[in-house]
Amino acid sequence: MSEFTYKKDIFKEYLTFSQDKSFLLESGKTFGPITICFETYGKLNRDKNNCILITHALTGDSHVASHDELDSAGWWEDFVGPGKIFDTDKYFIVCSNVLGGCCGSTGPSSINPETNEPYGINFPIITVKDIVNAQRKLFDFLNINHILAVVGGSMGGMQSLQWSVSYPDFMDGIINLAAPLNLSTEAVGINHIMRKSIMWDPNWNNGNYYGSDFPAKGLSIARMIAMLTYQTRDLIDKKFGRKIKNNIDDFFKSLDAEFEIDSYLSYQGEKLVQRFDANTYLYFTRAMDLFDLRREYGSYAKALSCIKAKFLLVAISSDTLFNISELRRAKDILKLSSVDLEYNEIQSDYGHDSFLVEVDKYKDCISNFLDTLHDEINYRETWKEFEYSTGNI
Amino acid sequence: MSEFTYKKDIFKEYLTFSQDKSFLLESGKTFGPITICFETYGKLNRDKNNCILITHALTGDSHVASHDELDSAGWWEDFVGPGKIFDTDKYFIVCSNVLGGCCGSTGPSSINPETNEPYGINFPIITVKDIVNAQRKLFDFLNINHILAVVGGSMGGMQSLQWSVSYPDFMDGIINLAAPLNLSTEAVGINHIMRKSIMWDPNWNNGNYYGSDFPAKGLSIARMIAMLTYQTRDLIDKKFGRKIKNNIDDFFKSLDAEFEIDSYLSYQGEKLVQRFDANTYLYFTRAMDLFDLRREYGSYAKALSCIKAKFLLVAISSDTLFNISELRRAKDILKLSSVDLEYNEIQSDYGHDSFLVEVDKYKDCISNFLDTLHDEINYRETWKEFEYSTGNI
Structure with missing residues (x-):
C-alpha cells in the first residue's frame, strides 16, 4: 500500500500523504492527511539533476506559468517557460501551492475529515518550516532526492532560506529574492x-x-x-x-x-x-511573522552555517517592505557563516514587486547563477521512466 | 442683537455664529449655525499684537495645553505654557477645534437643528479653506483683526498655509510644520x-x-x-x-x-x-485629500504669491508620511513666489510625529522666528477691556 494517493486534473496534480499521522508540525502537533497541489513544467532528465523548485509568495499558488497557449498566465509568467530564465526546455520546474494555502493544498478551507467541515481556525498554526517539510515530502513521492535549486521571492524567499538550512544536502543552489532573515517590526x-x-x-x-x-x-x-x-x-x-x-x-x-x-x-x-x-x-501572515531561524538554532550564524548550497541573495534597492538594510544584514550574516554567497542589488523603482515584474533586471544574474550550479546537465535526455503522472503508484 | 452667541464651560469656550446663513462653504453651499469651540492661554496685550493661533492636526482639538496644574495635559503640552516655546506669559494663544471636529465645534456628530438628529453624513463636505474661514470668524468675535502668527503641524500646517494665502494681511508670521503643498498619491x-x-x-x-x-x-x-x-x-x-x-x-x-x-x-x-x-x-481625511491651492488660484505660484507674512517652513528629515522631498518642493515654490521664507530641516529619527514630541529640536528655530516678527511687543500691558469671556456680549 502506498504512502501517497495521487490525482491529476488537467495540469494540476494533487498528492495526498495518506493518513500520514507522522507529519509533525513545528508546534509539536501531528497533522494530516495533507494534500499538496503542484504543477510541473518541462521534463526531468535521466540524471535527475535538472529539477528546480519554485516557492510562491503570500498570495501565489502552484500556477507559476501557463502550460500551453490556451492556458491562463501564471504569477511568474515572464520568468518561467521555454527560453525564459527558468527555461522549461532545460529545467524540470516544480511549483506547489504551499501547506495552508487555498489553491489545492490543504489549508483552512479544506474539509477536516474528522468533522466533515472546513477546518477554519481549527487548522493548526503553521510555520515556514512546516511548509518546507511538506514540500520535501512531495519529492519523496517524485522519487527525487536531490534538486538543482530552490527559488523564491518574498515569502517564497523565506522558504528557500528554510530549505537551505533544513535540507542542506538536497539542492545545489538557493535563490532568495528579497526575503530578509526575519520580518521587521513594521512588517x-x-x-x-x-x-x-x-x-x-x-x-x-x-x-x-x-x-x-x-x-x-x-x-x-x-x-x-x-x-x-x-x-x-x-x-x-x-x-x-x-x-x-x-x-x-x-x-x-x-x-x-x-x-x-x-x-x-x-x-x-x-x-x-x-x-x-x-x-x-x-x-x-502569521507564518511570516514567526519565520525566525533562531528559534531552532539559537542564532542566525548557527542556522546559516548548516547551508551547503551555493546561495544567491537578491535585494531590491527600493523595497519598502523588506528594506535593503535588512537584506544587507542577511548578506553579512550569510558571509560570516561561510556560505558560498553571491549577493546582488537590483536597482529598481518598483519596490518589492520588482521581482515579479522586472524580468530583464533578473535575467543575467539568475541565469548565470544557475549555470554555475552544475557542470554537466544533459537537458535533452529525458528520463523516460519518470512517469508518476500517468499512474505509477 | 449680536451676530454671535457665546458660552464658557471651565476652560472651553463656545462661539456660535447665530443663524449665520452667510457662511459659504467652498462647495458653494451655505451652512450654519456653526459653533467653534476654542481655548485661550495667556492674555491679549493692550496693543493686541501678541496673539498666536495654533491649528490642530487630524485628531487634535482645542486643548493644546493644560490651563493649570489640575488640568489635563494638552496635545502640545511641551510647546505651550509659561516659559515654553509658545510662552503664555508673552503670547495670547488661541486654539480652536476646527469645523467638522468632534471636540466641541460643529461636526458630523452635532445636532442638525433642522432634523434634531446628528448630521452624520448629511454634514457637508468641507475643505481646509472652510476650516480656516470659520476660524477667521472667531477673530471677528474676539475683535482682533491682526495676529502675530498662525502655527500648525500636519493638517494644522495645511491650515497655516491656507491662512497665509486667504488672509495675507491678517498675520505677521506663518509657521508650517511638516505640511506639504498637497498630499502625495500614497497619502x-x-x-x-x-x-x-x-x-x-x-x-x-x-x-x-x-x-x-x-x-x-x-x-x-x-x-x-x-x-x-x-x-x-x-x-x-x-x-x-x-x-x-x-x-x-x-x-x-x-x-x-x-x-x-x-x-x-x-x-x-x-x-x-x-x-x-x-x-x-x-x-x-477627505479635507486633507482635497487640500490643493491650485483649485482656486490655478497654480501654486499664483496662490503663494499672495502671501505677505514671513513664513517658517519646517521639514522633518525622516518623515515617511510627508516626505522631505515634498517639503523641499514646497520650499522651492515658496521661494519662487517671493515669499519671505525661512526653511529648516529637523534631523530626526521620529518621523512625522517629531513635531509633537521633540520639543528641543524646535525651540530655537521657532523662538527665533517669533522674535523676528514684531519689533516691540509689550507683553506686560494686558488689555483690560478685553473681557468677552465674562460676558461682554
Missing part, C-alpha cells in the same frame, strides 16, 4: 493590522464563513494595505498622481468620490477577494 | 483605505451610529494604519523589535497571540476610539 505590525481587518469583519465569524458570506471587506482592506507596501511612493505618484476618477464636483457631494489611486486600490482588493481565502491570509 | 491612498475601514464597519451604518454601537473596529484599523505612518521603521524596531507579548507557545495555539508591536497598535486604536468620532475622521 509584523502591518500583518497584525491586516489580520485584524479580516478578523473584525463580522462575516469572518471566527473563521466559519464557508458556505455563507465571505469576509470580503476585511480581506479587501488587508490587500489594499499590502498593495501600498509592494510599490514605492514615487511609482504610484507617477502612475496616478492626484488624478481624480470622478468630476471634482462629485467630491463635494459625497465621501464616495474617488481619486484614481483610490479606485486602483479598491480594484486590487476586489480582485484578491475573488481568488483568495481570508483564513489562508491569516495563517500565511 | 491619498492611505486615507482611502482608512475611510473604507470605517465605512465598511457595519456599525458605521451610513454614518447613523449615534446612540447605537460605534464603528470602533473600523476606526481602530484606521488609527493603526495611521500610527505606522507617523513613525519610522527604525524607531519602532528600536522600541519593540520582535519582542512578544505572550509566551511563544501561545503563538502555536491561537492567531490572537501578539508581538509587542501588535499590542501597541491595538492599544493606540482603542485609545482613539475613546475620544474621537469616526465621521470626523472621514471628513478630515
Whole structure:
C-alpha cells in the first residue's frame, strides 16, 4: 500500500500523504492527511539533476506559468517557460501551492475529515518550516532526492532560506529574492493590522464563513494595505498622481468620490477577494511573522552555517517592505557563516514587486547563477521512466 | 442683537455664529449655525499684537495645553505654557477645534437643528479653506483683526498655509510644520483605505451610529494604519523589535497571540476610539485629500504669491508620511513666489510625529522666528477691556 494517493486534473496534480499521522508540525502537533497541489513544467532528465523548485509568495499558488497557449498566465509568467530564465526546455520546474494555502493544498478551507467541515481556525498554526517539510515530502513521492535549486521571492524567499538550512544536502543552489532573515517590526505590525481587518469583519465569524458570506471587506482592506507596501511612493505618484476618477464636483457631494489611486486600490482588493481565502491570509501572515531561524538554532550564524548550497541573495534597492538594510544584514550574516554567497542589488523603482515584474533586471544574474550550479546537465535526455503522472503508484 | 452667541464651560469656550446663513462653504453651499469651540492661554496685550493661533492636526482639538496644574495635559503640552516655546506669559494663544471636529465645534456628530438628529453624513463636505474661514470668524468675535502668527503641524500646517494665502494681511508670521503643498498619491491612498475601514464597519451604518454601537473596529484599523505612518521603521524596531507579548507557545495555539508591536497598535486604536468620532475622521481625511491651492488660484505660484507674512517652513528629515522631498518642493515654490521664507530641516529619527514630541529640536528655530516678527511687543500691558469671556456680549 502506498504512502501517497495521487490525482491529476488537467495540469494540476494533487498528492495526498495518506493518513500520514507522522507529519509533525513545528508546534509539536501531528497533522494530516495533507494534500499538496503542484504543477510541473518541462521534463526531468535521466540524471535527475535538472529539477528546480519554485516557492510562491503570500498570495501565489502552484500556477507559476501557463502550460500551453490556451492556458491562463501564471504569477511568474515572464520568468518561467521555454527560453525564459527558468527555461522549461532545460529545467524540470516544480511549483506547489504551499501547506495552508487555498489553491489545492490543504489549508483552512479544506474539509477536516474528522468533522466533515472546513477546518477554519481549527487548522493548526503553521510555520515556514512546516511548509518546507511538506514540500520535501512531495519529492519523496517524485522519487527525487536531490534538486538543482530552490527559488523564491518574498515569502517564497523565506522558504528557500528554510530549505537551505533544513535540507542542506538536497539542492545545489538557493535563490532568495528579497526575503530578509526575519520580518521587521513594521512588517509584523502591518500583518497584525491586516489580520485584524479580516478578523473584525463580522462575516469572518471566527473563521466559519464557508458556505455563507465571505469576509470580503476585511480581506479587501488587508490587500489594499499590502498593495501600498509592494510599490514605492514615487511609482504610484507617477502612475496616478492626484488624478481624480470622478468630476471634482462629485467630491463635494459625497465621501464616495474617488481619486484614481483610490479606485486602483479598491480594484486590487476586489480582485484578491475573488481568488483568495481570508483564513489562508491569516495563517500565511502569521507564518511570516514567526519565520525566525533562531528559534531552532539559537542564532542566525548557527542556522546559516548548516547551508551547503551555493546561495544567491537578491535585494531590491527600493523595497519598502523588506528594506535593503535588512537584506544587507542577511548578506553579512550569510558571509560570516561561510556560505558560498553571491549577493546582488537590483536597482529598481518598483519596490518589492520588482521581482515579479522586472524580468530583464533578473535575467543575467539568475541565469548565470544557475549555470554555475552544475557542470554537466544533459537537458535533452529525458528520463523516460519518470512517469508518476500517468499512474505509477 | 449680536451676530454671535457665546458660552464658557471651565476652560472651553463656545462661539456660535447665530443663524449665520452667510457662511459659504467652498462647495458653494451655505451652512450654519456653526459653533467653534476654542481655548485661550495667556492674555491679549493692550496693543493686541501678541496673539498666536495654533491649528490642530487630524485628531487634535482645542486643548493644546493644560490651563493649570489640575488640568489635563494638552496635545502640545511641551510647546505651550509659561516659559515654553509658545510662552503664555508673552503670547495670547488661541486654539480652536476646527469645523467638522468632534471636540466641541460643529461636526458630523452635532445636532442638525433642522432634523434634531446628528448630521452624520448629511454634514457637508468641507475643505481646509472652510476650516480656516470659520476660524477667521472667531477673530471677528474676539475683535482682533491682526495676529502675530498662525502655527500648525500636519493638517494644522495645511491650515497655516491656507491662512497665509486667504488672509495675507491678517498675520505677521506663518509657521508650517511638516505640511506639504498637497498630499502625495500614497497619502491619498492611505486615507482611502482608512475611510473604507470605517465605512465598511457595519456599525458605521451610513454614518447613523449615534446612540447605537460605534464603528470602533473600523476606526481602530484606521488609527493603526495611521500610527505606522507617523513613525519610522527604525524607531519602532528600536522600541519593540520582535519582542512578544505572550509566551511563544501561545503563538502555536491561537492567531490572537501578539508581538509587542501588535499590542501597541491595538492599544493606540482603542485609545482613539475613546475620544474621537469616526465621521470626523472621514471628513478630515477627505479635507486633507482635497487640500490643493491650485483649485482656486490655478497654480501654486499664483496662490503663494499672495502671501505677505514671513513664513517658517519646517521639514522633518525622516518623515515617511510627508516626505522631505515634498517639503523641499514646497520650499522651492515658496521661494519662487517671493515669499519671505525661512526653511529648516529637523534631523530626526521620529518621523512625522517629531513635531509633537521633540520639543528641543524646535525651540530655537521657532523662538527665533517669533522674535523676528514684531519689533516691540509689550507683553506686560494686558488689555483690560478685553473681557468677552465674562460676558461682554
